[in-house]
Structure formats: structure tokens, C-alpha cells
Amino acid sequence: MRKHNQIWGIHAQPGKKANIILLLLPFILLVATYLAASHIRHQENPQDKLLPSATQIVKAIDRVALTEDRRTGKYLLWTDTLASLKRLAIGVTAAAIFGLLIGLNMGIYPGIRSLSFSFVTFFSMIPPLAVLPIIFISFGVDEFAKIMLIFIGIFPIISRDIFLTVRKLPQEQITKALTLGASSFAVTYRIILPQILPRLIDAIRLSLGAAWLFLIAAEAIAAMDGLGYRIFLVRRYLAMDVIIPYVLWVTLLGFLFDLILRTIINKRFAWYADRK
């Protein structure tokens, strides 16, 4: 039997062990480089704040996540997480629902397409961060403005993605449904809608990154709590020992949501996952 190379070249067939090692390698390199750099800086200056050591970071995590805040009596990390997730969830859900409805109807009904296609395309070209001042001026600095920024930021992406998905469905399907006695309404909401739901989840997965960006930008500018608020607040004291865990936490949350959504697709929409 010919022995296959496990790592190099186009014919490589990484085994189970090799796979795990390769997968972990970049992470290990990153952490090792950081720790080494941190160690060097601390040898020169034990008070260094730019690259906090592992002990400093653990201490900071203990302070923000496991100890009550002296001033407010709350656990900062959890309060921040809850506040941020609430904004994110409402903003993304609203954008998903509206994006789905607009994209779906725009894809199926020519009249609605003529009415809204150019408008949605135009709307999607507005850089959301550029209108951030307008949003804060018109909706105040409360929760609504932050949710609005997320909504404005990702609604066009989702609606256009859904629109393109609907347009790509074979016209034969609509014809077929009509010959089986479906009304226009039934075609739209009973034949096409269930078919694009998994694509909607994919669209949400893709736009979650953008949603986080807008959330953190909004929180950085005007908020009383939230992950973005905290990161930008402690930046004033160069508190890298807090910023780094917060960033890692945000990343982990994003990764988790992606995983959850992907699992939903695989479990609930097997026909979609298998077909690809």
C-alpha cells in the first residue's frame, strides 16, 4: 500500500491526530507568541500594562466576572453581556423578519420588485456608521438608537440575500404549485417561504459579524453598559487586562451563535444541509 503524506501537497490525507494538531497549531502559536512577548516586556518593566501577563488577565477576569462591582454591586461582565445580547437579539431578529418579508415578496411579485428593488439597493449602499449621528440625533441615545443601527446595518444584506435566493429558485416550482391549485399567497408563504428559511439562517450567520460591529460602535459612543461600552471605557486606563478577555468573550459568543445556527440547519433542515 502506498503511504500517503499527511500534511504536504495536494494529495495529503491528514489522519485524525494530524488533523487535531494542525487545527490547534495556529492557536498555540498565537498564545505562545503573546506570552513570550509579555514576558519580555515584564522583565523590563514589571508594571507593564500593554501586554498583561496571564496572571494579570486571570485577576482581571476574576474582578469583572466573578466579583461584585464595588460601586454598583453587579457582576460587570454578565450585566454587560446581557445588555449587549438584548440589543443584538432584537436588532438581528427585526432585521431578519423584515429582510425575509421584503426579500421574499420582492423576489416573487414583479410589482413589488419594481417598487422596492432600486430603493433597497440604494438603501443598502448607505454606510450605516456614516448615519450613526443622524440615528442618535433622531432616536435619542437610548436602546432604540442602538437597535436601529444594527437593523439599518444588516437589514439590506439579509433582504438582498433572500431576494437573490428566491430569484434563483426554478420558475418551474411556482408553475408546478399553481397547477396544484395554489393561490399566489400559498405559493409565497407555503411553498417558497419554507424553502428559504434555512438560507435565512445562513444569511443571519453571515451578517452576525456586521451586527457585532454596529453594536460595539453604538455602545462605544453612547451607552451605560454593554460589552462595547466596557471595552471603550477601560481603554482610557489602558486596561488591556480587561480588554483582552472581553474581546475573547465577544469572539467566543460569536463563534457559539454560529455553531448554534449551523446546528439548527443540520438538524431542522436536513434536506438543505444534505443537498449542498
Add this chain to the structure above:
Amino acid sequence: MPTENNKLTNKFLHLEDVYKSYDRVILDDIDLSVSKGEFCTVVGPSGCGKSTLLRLILGVETPDSGTLHLHGEEVGHPSPSRGIVFQRYSLFPHLTVLENIMLGRTLPTGLFERRRRKKEFIEEAKYYLERVRLDGQGDKYPHELSGGMQQRVAIAQSLVTSPDILLMDEPFGALDPDTREEMQLFLLELWDEQKMTVFFVTHDLEEAFFLGTRVLVLSQYYTDGRGDNHEKRGAKIVSDHPLHKTGISSTQIKSDPNFIKLTKQIRSEGFDPKIRQHVNEFNLKHPDSFQTLSKVEADR
């Protein structure tokens, strides 16, 4: 153009003076009448407009001029009176086989009635599933079935609504030869049992002869009184033969002398750009066949 055939609009399927063009003329004055119970196959060189003709009857295209009637009523948008089986995309990927078959019942029904009659619908779908010999496959999704099985489900799905006419657009075109032959036999059996009217478009002459009780040849290779500018002419029905069921299978049919003769004839009538009949000489032997020519066309 007035005709003496007006009472023919009462025929089962009746097309008269139908024109259709996109960038060029595709269908050029189509006159066609089909009786109930007929298995009508349509052949012709590629790009002659076979599918366009089917799409007109289906209602997804409208003719530039001319009339289409089914049961004496003008053909409108796609509706349950005309069933359709495409080569692909007839099934809905997000529904199980059983749910796909049930659609003809569940789609026109409101939510509450649907809940109430669910059991009845499932029973009926199971009956059709058995009819297409797929018992026990009801819980699978279309992508888990082979191409032939998918087309069987598509046929069952169309039968549930008992359409007046079943339109089929090269339904077996993507199947391998064995499956294809099996499906042809199966379709004939079903046609015989259900007394269906079928309008079947194919590019395969053997298939057309084997299945049809009538074969139409659609072609742009002919001449008429409009001069020699062939390129601007659209397709007409250039020949129309009644066929007799011989019970010979589609693989055997190739060596049957009658078949060989007919193939040769049809190839020269419709498929050879070098041989062009004049419109007045078309071989329209079928009793339902008729032709309404304008004076310019009929001129020599």
C-alpha cells in the same frame, strides 16, 4: 382569419392560428386539435419550439395572436386543469415524498380544513404512492431518491388533482436508458388505467412512437408562399400521424419495419433542413388535424 372550423373550439384541446415570437418567430400559425384520451407526442428538431408550444398550453406563456381553448374555455394562467411534469424541479425539496404528493390537496385547502382532513389526504397520497410503486418511500426527501423514482413521484403528484390534460416536457430526458424504458412502460400502463389525455414533448423519436397514439412533428423546415427567406419562418406542424399501439417495447421498436419506415419519413418531413415540403403538401393524416392557411402562405 375566419374558418369553417369554429365548432372545433368545442373540441377538447383546440389551438388556432397561434403565433409566438421572441427575438425571432418561433411558432408560426399553429393549428392543433387534440381529442380526449389521446396520448399526443410532439417531436421536432432542437429549438423548433416544442417546449414553447407546451408552455403556451400550460399558460406560462401567452401567444402573440391566436386562440387556445381547453374544454371550450380559453387557456389562462397555470391552473389545476393542466398538470405538468418537467424534466427537473417538479418536486419540492423541503417536503417529503408523501407531502409532495399531498400538495394537490393541501395547497388549495385552508389551515383548519387541512388539519381536519389530514388523515384522508395522507391515505390518498399513500394510494398514489402505491400506484407509482413507491410504497414505503413516503418519508424520504426527494434528494434521497433516484432520478426515475423522483419522476414517478412527480407523476403521482400531478395525478392527485386529476387534471384534464397532463403536460410532460421531456420528463424522462435525464434518465439512463434502462430506467427510461421502465418509466415509459409504467406511464403507458397508467395512461391506460386512468384514461388520461397526455401531451408529451420529447426529442426522441423512438419514445414518441412507443408512447403516442398520435405523433406531431413540429418543424421550421418547410416552404410556403412567403418566398425563400427561410430564416424568418417559425415552426409549423409539418406532419401529424395517427399511431397504432403495437405492444412492442421501445428497444424492440427500433428494429420494427413499420417504425423504420415512419422514422425515415418523419426525418425527411421535419428534421432535414435540405428537404422542405410546401405547406399544401404537409402530411396531416390524423382525423383531428386541420390547417388554416392565409392566402400568402398557401401560394406557391
